[in-house]
Amino acid sequence: MDLSIPLSILCAMAWGIQAVFLKIAMRDITLYGAILITLMINWLIVIVLIALASEKGFSEFHHLPGSTYLFFMMAGVLNYFLGRRFYYSSFRFIGVAQATAISATYPILSVGFAILCLTEKLALRQYFGVVLTLAGVYLLILKGKK
Numbered sequence: 001m002d003l004s005i006p007l008s009i010l011c012a013m014a015w016g017i018q019a020v021f022l023k024i025a026m027r028d029i030t031l032y033g034a035i036l037i038t039l040m041i042n043w044l045i046v047i048v049l050i051a052l053a054s055e056k057g058f059s060e061f062h063h064l065p066g067s068t069y070l071f072f073m074m075a076g077v078l079n080y081f082l083g084r085r086f087y088y089s090s091f092r093f094i095g096v097a098q099a100t101a102i103s104a105t106y107p108i109l110s111v112g113f114a115i116l117c118l119t120e121k122l123a124l125r126q127y128f129g130v131v132l133t134l135a136g137v138y139l140l141i142l143k144g145k146k
Contacts, residue, residue, distance in 0.1 A: 016100065023096045026088060035084050101140035108133055 026034045090099035108130050114120040122130075 019096045019100045022088065023091050026091060031085065031088055034088055038084065039080060098141050101137050105133065105137055
């Protein structure tokens, strides 16, 4: 059985719930303090999981080409620093519901970059899904307009 759909739903649930916890936790802390705390907690969890789950431990990281590290570093800066900074900041200005709805468009941006940079192809129904996603986000961010 393909687990991609249930795992994706669980991922969406986890990310959706974490946004509410973040909003509550950030009431009495600076933006950069919140980023630092979440990154430290994530780092500790990853270290423990690697130590427990991998027979190789960290040895497999020694054989990666330098370009792989560069791409991971770029992804880390974009995701963990810039992405979190903008996402967490948006909570203070427009709230969790709208911030999360808008940030949920990142798959569409990923699709666009995958088409441009990786020459990936989409079927017509996938383009339709992109349009529906954008329409849904638009409806979510409307503030009581009728």
